[in-house]
Amino acid sequence: MISVSDRPPAPSTGPAELHAGIDDKQLQELISSAHTAMPVELSALVRRCATALGMDTALIYLVDLQQRLLVPLDERHEPLPVDGSSAGWAYRTVSLRVADVDDGVIVWVPLVDGAERLGVLAVQSANLDGPRLRRSRMLADLLAMAITSKRAYSDWLVARTRIAPMQLHAEMMRAFLPPRTIGNSECVSTAVLEPAYELGGDAFDHSVVKNVLHTAIFDAMGHNLASGLTTSVALAGARNARRSGADLPELVDTIDQTLAQWLPDQFCTGVLCELDVSNGALRWINCGHPPPLLIRDERVIDHALANTSQPPMGLPFQLAPVTREVHETALEPGDRVLLYTDGVTEARSEGGMEFGLDRFTDFIIRSTASGQRPAEVLRLLIHAILDHERNDLRDDATILLFEWRPQKR
Numbered sequence: 001m002i003s004v005s006d007r008p009p010a011p012s013t014g015p016a017e018l019h020a021g022i023d024d025k026q027l028q029e030l031i032s033s034a035h036t037a038m039p040v041e042l043s044a045l046v047r048r049c050a051t052a053l054g055m056d057t058a059l060i061y062l063v064d065l066q067q068r069l070l071v072p073l074d075e076r077h078e079p080l081p082v083d084g085s086s087a088g089w090a091y092r093t094v095s096l097r098v099a100d101v102d103d104g105v106i107v108w109v110p111l112v113d114g115a116e117r118l119g120v121l122a123v124q125s126a127n128l129d130g131p132r133l134r135r136s137r138m139l140a141d142l143l144a145m146a147i148t149s150k151r152a153y154s155d156w157l158v159a160r161t162r163i164a165p166m167q168l169h170a171e172m173m174r175a176f177l178p179p180r181t182i183g184n185s186e187c188v189s190t191a192v193l194e195p196a197y198e199l200g201g202d203a204f205d206h207s208v209v210k211n212v213l214h215t216a217i218f219d220a221m222g223h224n225l226a227s228g229l230t231t232s233v234a235l236a237g238a239r240n241a242r243r244s245g246a247d248l249p250e251l252v253d254t255i256d257q258t259l260a261q262w263l264p265d266q267f268c269t270g271v272l273c274e275l276d277v278s279n280g281a282l283r284w285i286n287c288g289h290p291p292p293l294l295i296r297d298e299r300v301i302d303h304a305l306a307n308t309s310q311p312p313m314g315l316p317f318q319l320a321p322v323t324r325e326v327h328e329t330a331l332e333p334g335d336r337v338l339l340y341t342d343g344v345t346e347a348r349s350e351g352g353m354e355f356g357l358d359r360f361t362d363f364i365i366r367s368t369a370s371g372q373r374p375a376e377v378l379r380l381l382i383h384a385i386l387d388h389e390r391n392d393l394r395d396d397a398t399i400l401l402f403e404w405r406p407q408k409r
Helices: 015-019 024-036 039-052 086-093 130-150 155-160 168-174 225-243 248-262 357-369 374-388
Strands: 057-063 069-072 097-101 104-113 116-125 181-183 187-194 202-209 212-220 268-276 281-287 293-296 327-330 336-340 397-404
Touching: 024 039, 024 130, 039 057, 039 116, 039 130, 039 155, 057 104, 057 130, 069 086, 069 116, 086 097, 086 104, 086 116, 086 374, 104 130, 116 130, 116 181, 168 225, 181 202, 187 202, 187 212, 187 374, 202 225, 202 397, 212 225, 212 336, 212 397, 225 248, 225 268, 248 268, 248 281, 268 336, 268 397, 293 357, 336 357, 357 374, 374 397
Parallel strands: none
Antiparallel strands: 057 069, 057 116, 097 104, 104 116, 181 187, 187 397, 202 212, 212 268, 268 281, 281 327, 293 336, 336 397
C-alpha cells in the first residue's frame, strides 16, 4: 500500500500518454453525457468514461448520512468503512490513495464539490502513470459536479446514502439544510448534527454573500414535528431576509415576527453570525443560546464571545419588543469559531457523566493540532459524542465550525 500526495504528477508525453489519448469530440460527448444522464445511469456512465480515458473501470462510492460508510452507487457491491479502509483514508484526508490488486492497481480519488466531501471514486487500471492519475482526478471532478446537481432532484441518490428509515420530522428538517461544508481558500464553514434519522428541532445554516460568510445555528423547543416546523420557519425567515439584503438585526427581527405570527406557541434559540472575509470582522447576535467559542492558537479564548444573550426568537413579540444587540469583534488569521447546541455538552454516558464543554473543546483542539481538516474534526467529534451516549442521544446535538484563513497578498 502506498500513499500518493495530492500534487499533480509531472507532465508526460510518453507512450502511455498517446495510448490513452482522447480527442476533444470524445471529451465533449462524455461531459454532455454526465449532464444528461439519469442518476441511476451514473454507474454505467463512469465505467464508459474510465475506458475512454485509458483505465479499466471505475466505481462511485458516496458517504452515508452519518459519514461511517462509503456506499457504492452500483448496488451489486458492498459498502466500505470510512474508518479502516483505503477508500476511507482518501475520503478522510481528501488525498489520493493507491492500492495494489491482483490485476493492477486501484486509485481511490476523493469526490469533492467545492469544500464538501461527497465520497470517493475507485479507478482500476492495469498500471499507474501520470496521465492516468490526472485523468482520474478529472473524472472525479466531473462526477462530483454531476452528483451534486442530480441529488437535488433524485430520491434514489439520497436514499443510497441512508442506512435506516428516517422519521417524518427529520425528513422535513433535512430538506431545509444546506450542504455540510462550504467555503473557499479564505474561509470554510462545516457542520454536523445528530440523531441523523430522528432529528428534532436543531438546524444549521451557512451561506456566502459576496465577501461575507453567514452562519447560524438554531434549537427549537421540543423534539417533534412542531419543533422541526419552528426551525424550518426560522431558517426560511433568515434566508428570505438575507436574500432581500437585510442587515443582521433586521434578519433576526424577521424571524421574530414570522414565528410570532404563524407559530405563536413556539420559540427558537440560536446564534447568527456574519464574517467579513476581507478583514476578519465578526458580528453576531445571540438569542438565548450557548455563546460561541473562539479557538485561537490551539486554545479556547475564555469569554471572548460570551456577551449577554437575548430572548429566544419568537418571544419578544409575545413579551415585549426588544432591540437586538449586535456584538462585534475582530478575528485573527487562523481563528476558528464554534457554534453548538446544548445537546452536545449535555450528552450523558450510561453512568450519567456529561460529555461536557471541556471535553468538547479539548477534542476540537487536539484534532486540529493533529492536522485534521475542519470537516473531519467534526465528523470525529460527533462520533465521539454518539459513542459517549451509546448512540442514544436524549437531545439533538449540532455543531458548526467556521475558520478564517486569509491568503497573504
